[in-house]
Amino acid sequence: MTPPADTPAASTEHPAPAAAVDLAASVPAGTEETPFRRLAVDFAASRLAVLGLVLFAAILFVAIFAPLLSPQNPYDLAQLDVLDSRLEPGARSGDGKHVFWLGTDDQGRDMLSAIFYGIRISLGVGVIATLGALALGMTLGLAAAYFGGRTDSIIMRIADIQLSFPAILIALVLLAVLGQGIDKIIIALLAVQWAYYARTVRSAALVERSKEYIEAATCLALPARRILFRHLMPNCLPPLIVVATVQVAHAIALEATLSFLGLGLPITEPSLGLLIANGFTYLLSGKYWISFFPGVALLLTIVSINLVGDQLRDVLNPRLQR
Amino acid sequence: MQSIVVLFVMSALVFVGVYAIGNPVDILINPQADQEDIERAIKGLGLDKPLWEQYLVFLQRAAAGDLGKSFAFNVPAIQLILERMPATLELATAAMVIAIVLGIPLGLLAGLKPESLGARTIMAGSILGFSLPTFWVGLMLIMVFSVHLGWLPSNGRGPTTDLLGIPVSFLSWAGLRHLVLPATNLALFNLALVIRLTRSGTREAMLQDYVKYARAKGLSDARVIGVHVLKNISIPIVTVTGLQFGALIAFAIVTESIFAWPGMGKLLIDSINVLDRPVIVAYLLIIVTLFIAINLAVDLLYSVLDPRVRLADAKG
Numbered sequence: 001m002t003p004p005a006d007t008p009a010a011s012t013e014h015p016a017p018a019a020a021v022d023l024a025a026s027v028p029a030g031t032e033e034t035p036f037r038r039l040a041v042d043f044a045a046s047r048l049a050v051l052g053l054v055l056f057a058a059i060l061f062v063a064i065f066a067p068l069l070s071p072q073n074p075y076d077l078a079q080l081d082v083l084d085s086r087l088e089p090g091a092r093s094g095d096g097k098h099v100f101w102l103g104t105d106d107q108g109r110d111m112l113s114a115i116f117y118g119i120r121i122s123l124g125v126g127v128i129a130t131l132g133a134l135a136l137g138m139t140l141g142l143a144a145a146y147f148g149g150r151t152d153s154i155i156m157r158i159a160d161i162q163l164s165f166p167a168i169l170i171a172l173v174l175l176a177v178l179g180q181g182i183d184k185i186i187i188a189l190l191a192v193q194w195a196y197y198a199r200t201v202r203s204a205a206l207v208e209r210s211k212e213y214i215e216a217a218t219c220l221a222l223p224a225r226r227i228l229f230r231h232l233m234p235n236c237l238p239p240l241i242v243v244a245t246v247q248v249a250h251a252i253a254l255e256a257t258l259s260f261l262g263l264g265l266p267i268t269e270p271s272l273g274l275l276i277a278n279g280f281t282y283l284l285s286g287k288y289w290i291s292f293f294p295g296v297a298l299l300l301t302i303v304s305i306n307l308v309g310d311q312l313r314d315v316l317n318p319r320l321q322r
Numbered sequence: 323m324q325s326i327v328v329l330f331v332m333s334a335l336v337f338v339g340v341y342a343i344g345n346p347v348d349i350l351i352n353p354q355a356d357q358e359d360i361e362r363a364i365k366g367l368g369l370d371k372p373l374w375e376q377y378l379v380f381l382q383r384a385a386a387g388d389l390g391k392s393f394a395f396n397v398p399a400i401q402l403i404l405e406r407m408p409a410t411l412e413l414a415t416a417a418m419v420i421a422i423v424l425g426i427p428l429g430l431l432a433g434l435k436p437e438s439l440g441a442r443t444i445m446a447g448s449i450l451g452f453s454l455p456t457f458w459v460g461l462m463l464i465m466v467f468s469v470h471l472g473w474l475p476s477n478g479r480g481p482t483t484d485l486l487g488i489p490v491s492f493l494s495w496a497g498l499r500h501l502v503l504p505a506t507n508l509a510l511f512n513l514a515l516v517i518r519l520t521r522s523g524t525r526e527a528m529l530q531d532y533v534k535y536a537r538a539k540g541l542s543d544a545r546v547i548g549v550h551v552l553k554n555i556s557i558p559i560v561t562v563t564g565l566q567f568g569a570l571i572a573f574a575i576v577t578e579s580i581f582a583w584p585g586m587g588k589l590l591i592d593s594i595n596v597l598d599r600p601v602i603v604a605y606l607l608i609i610v611t612l613f614i615a616i617n618l619a620v621d622l623l624y625s626v627l628d629p630r631v632r633l634a635d636a637k638g
Contacts, residue, residue: 166572176594253455295458
């Protein structure tokens with residue numbers, strides 16, 4: 001009924017003729033070509049991106065089912081034995097019951113379990129902060145583009161000033177001001193990131209605003225809220241999705257850095273960054289595993305998200321459509 | 323004008339915010355001190371006055387170049403930061419030099435033969451440079467070069483020598499050895515950035531008519547690339563690396579903490595941990611000023627490099 005409802009589909013159905021032929025060949029006969037299927041086929045064109053997606057899915061699985069997968073609950077003090085502290089990877093626990101595949105830290109905690117729980121916290125913080133920033137940035141960016149004038153210049157001026165400072169500096173200041181805690185770090189990440197979305201969505205919305213369907217909606221005298229969120233927003237989503245995937249990786253890296261500096265999460269909720277910081281002192285005496293393995297987990301998380309984000313950018317960018 | 327507003331807003335926000343975190347008295351004063359001592363200390367630190375009055379006093383003093391005394395060291399905050407500043411600037415400059423000296427040749431290589439194995443390796447490396455968190459790379463550098471190989475020291479600045487009254491590390495062998503790891507660590511992100519900029523600039527420039535013309539004139543490859551291409555791609559590189567210098571100083575906070583480099587970033591982290599408010603506020607004001615100065619310098623440099631900007635300015 002309303003024209004914008006099917007425009008996302010329409011926008012992905014303008015490929016070059018060659019691509020259409022290509023697709024017809026790759027889609028088995030009898031299955032209908034949907035925008036989503038197209039996206040999946042395009043995405044699968046890069047093997048590296050698929051690898052990234054599989055890796056990310058595995059990490060997500062670990063994050064969600066950490067309590068079931070971990071050999072021990074790393075924060076249940078009753079399960080820890082100080083005699084098992086700082087064991088090398090592959091060593092057996094004192095009572096011979098289980099093997100610490102990735103070694104133990106200074107409190108006799110199984111690193112593998114600690115990493116599973118750490119991924120859970122890192123990923124959770126990253127995703128929540130990104131979604132929050134997405135919602136905030138999108139609303140402000142849409143408002144800026146739609147209303148223009150003073151609203152636009154105030155919002156964008158704030159975003160510009162903020163973007164001219166490195167994210168880590170702003171996050172540090174906010175944490176210095178707010179103090180520690182999981183909620184505080186989410187607020188800090190949110191405040192750091194909203195400006196990226198606001199900018200992205202504003203530039204997309206400025207293009208969309210001048211199109212006929214918005215004019216039609218305006219002529220129907222629909223309320224501004226409805227035009228913004230039902231008509232303008234869905235059509236500005238593709239570039240935002242790309243920015244959001246990459247920003248999740250940034251958020252995780254930033255959170256890890258802040259936790260490493262001792263300003264992020266409290267010790268009771270150790271993310272990967274805090275685990276790495278814990279092992280830092282032992283690194284100098286050659287006990288590499290306390291820092292090294294959480295670092296590898298962090299690395300795999302960030303790289304897999306970046307691989308997926310890169311490919312999404314290519315797939316969703318109409319200018320690059322082959 | 324706008325930059326002055328930014329300075330004011332930052333200072334007020336930070337001042338109010340930092341005030342709200344907690345009571346530095348609990349941390350700074352000996353818990354065994356009696357009530358009288360505590361009150362005397364509170365008076366001495368100016369903490370008994372209402373918040374707005376403290377801010378006004380702070381502004382008055384700031385205008386006179388005095389940003390308050392550090393609670394922890396009892397010396398002027400600004401002096402404390404200025405003492406640490408050369409170390410940070412040296413680290414950031416060294417990182418910038420590494421990024422440019424390595425990044426431009428690698429980027430040229432990748433841009434001239436984009437399909438070659440070498441180019442692909444360089445680009446894959448630059449993706450890693452973007453996605454690896456700085457602190458993690460720092461730890462790995464320490465693990466490999468200090469702990470396992472034992473080639474380079476992992477912390478501190480080493481002996482410094484005075485150059486025009488400023489203590490620097492890079493003039494002595496021991497100091498240089500201390501500088502290598504932190505500077506490399508800090509340089510990685512910018513190295514990746516310079517490689518990418520140079521590569522895309524080179525690929526674009528090689529298709530331009532002036533390159534074909536220079537070739538047609540019979541100029542050697544070295545001259546075409548070294549003079550004609552390099553000159554044209556230098557504009558975006560200068561702009562971006564110039565603006566990145568501020569980011570380097572900010573990111574030095576992380577590197578300095580890992581390598582125990584006695585710069586102002588480490589001072590900031592230490593100050594946040596003991597709630598040494600005047601130092602935090604002074605650090606931020608100094609860094610905001612520094613950022614504004616860097617932006618200005620890049621603008622000026624830009625007009626020197628790009629005749630189009632220079633001529634447009636002269637006309638308008």
